[in-house]
Amino acid sequence: MKRSQLLSLICLLLVSSVCSAIKADTSGVFTNPLLGSGPDPWVIRHDGMYYYMHTTGHHLVIRKTTKMSALSQAKEVVIWTPPAKGPNARDIWAPELHRLNNKWYLYYSAGSSDSIHPQHTFVLENTAADPTTGTWTDKGQVRDTAANCFAIDGTVFTHKGKNYFIWSGHNGKDVVQRLYIARMENPWTLVSPRVEISAPQYPWEQNGINEGPEILRNAKHHVFLVFSACGCWTDNYTLGIMRLKEGADPLQASSWIKSPEPVLKAKPENGAYAPGHNGFFKSPDGKQDWIIYHANSKVAEGCGLQRNPRMQVVQWKADGSPDFGEPVKINTPIKNPSGE
Template identity: 85%
Template sequence: MKGSQLLSLICLLLVSSVGSAMKADTTGIFTNPLLGSGPDPWVIRHKGMYYYMHTTGHHLVIRKTGKMSDLSRAKEVVIWTPPAKGPDARDIWAPELHRLNNKWYLYYSAGSSDSIHPQHTFVLENSAADPATGTWTSRGQIRDTAADFFAIDGTVFRYQGKNYFIWSGHNGKDVVQRLYIARMKSPWELVSPRVEIAAPQYPWEHNGINEGPEMLRNAKGDVFLVFSASGCWTDNYALGIMRLRHGTDPLQAGSWVKSPEPVLTSKPENGAYAPGHNGFFKSPDGKEDWIIYHANSKAAQGCGPQRNPRMQRIGWNTDGSPVLGEPVKINTPVKKPSGE
């Protein structure tokens, strides 16, 4: 072998070695945001797979992945397109997947026109094992027939063997968004009257909005409700939290205790404005708890598609309450969920 060939081979080996080292250094990390756009993110894990959804405004899509840090590589599948006309034809928001009675149910907010005033919550049903496949059948609007007002961001909460529906809505007298709960008869029917469990009361909840309720349990089974407050059109959008008093009836307003301080707020230096509308999930090995939420990367971007999904690990205080911390800085390395 000639000297020049030997030198070329040595250089090639060195480059290959450095490249491998660099690859090894980056293995086990990811960066936020997970996608360029993704308002109102939702994640559920079933049989080793994560199913992710977010608001598109005009249809319902699912991404399926075994690793949430690889979400951007997951194929986006359109699973439902609204009818041309009808009560759920426009403004398709805040989809959530839930597995109930061995079937999939998808809850989403929609309206009949571009005005948000007729916005309500609707339910789709799918008997397929994989929600990215099969046929989705409409079960219509889920509502309290005695108080059929503006109602969005519905979620299902199972407690002591019963299913409850929690959502954000109006009281029929003003446009303040409050949080309501009712017991469910079926995945698309309520059996009890709605009960108001939260309304804006603190300075950080200004703009008259409590919305995006999501449930979280600690290792002991204590129940927390994390919600979005203020308006998504402002940089003051933030996450608040309530705790269900142990052993109490969730249909009693006094059973829920709201923290006077928010638990996740804007962090401009980290490229995180107006964090909100979150979800929670476990790492693949079940050892870690993670939050997924949306935020804007720049100030004054409002409620548009610039909102992008981010995820980060959460911790726990000694009293059992969650520690969400502060929004992690975008485009910086974050350790992947354990088990990936």
């Protein structure tokens, strides 16, 4: 091959490679599921970076990315492994990262190594700018006025300059999972008595389950609480919603109004069984709200690691309430979040 021909071939290959890369970067679509496994997904955006977590059962792992549509390309970083013994040694569930007072706080549910005590919620602290680096310090159990009761799925709700903790737990009398709220003195201490704000009451909340509470705000800063109901072991796991009355005290049970209908439910023909345990995040340009949730792709897969993370854009109704639509069919192209 002549030198000129070789140079031409090299140039052609380079152009082809560049074009392929450009095509891949500008395809503008992704498909669900985002990962093969990812129960209880959680996303937070900070300084242009998305940090993603989900339940593994045995440790805490973070992925970071600038594009949620490319989550599968993000490297997993193990940031914490539980002790061999103690109150937080097993069944590591539902991790959530929160940025409070210029520090990272990671809330998670865990059980005791003695297999007797129920799940409780614990928190870790990290002063590093990037939560995949630095040192995580154990701040212990987030204790409420019924410290020995089952308590999982804790999340932080900041409202009018105050922080509140919302979680799913038992009342000490039965095994019904209710939603509770308490005001926080600091990221690991509750300063007010707990208040029950939701208990199962509708047919779609069967099996006595209200769990996975998450806060969503609209453009006018109205507050909604989206939660999971029915039980992850069933194919009917679903999302319900509550609204905080405008100007009302979050610590008053009457301030929260529950919708009588679920807002996201199973769609078997779309490969979406038991959708639930969601989180929310903004698109890179801040113009869109997105929901991330897990679902099973096949019938009767229950609460295992087959649950996989999916995301789709949130639409807003004329009355200001969110519209999640139905779970998008798996392997169907979805337009990337705006600003990617």
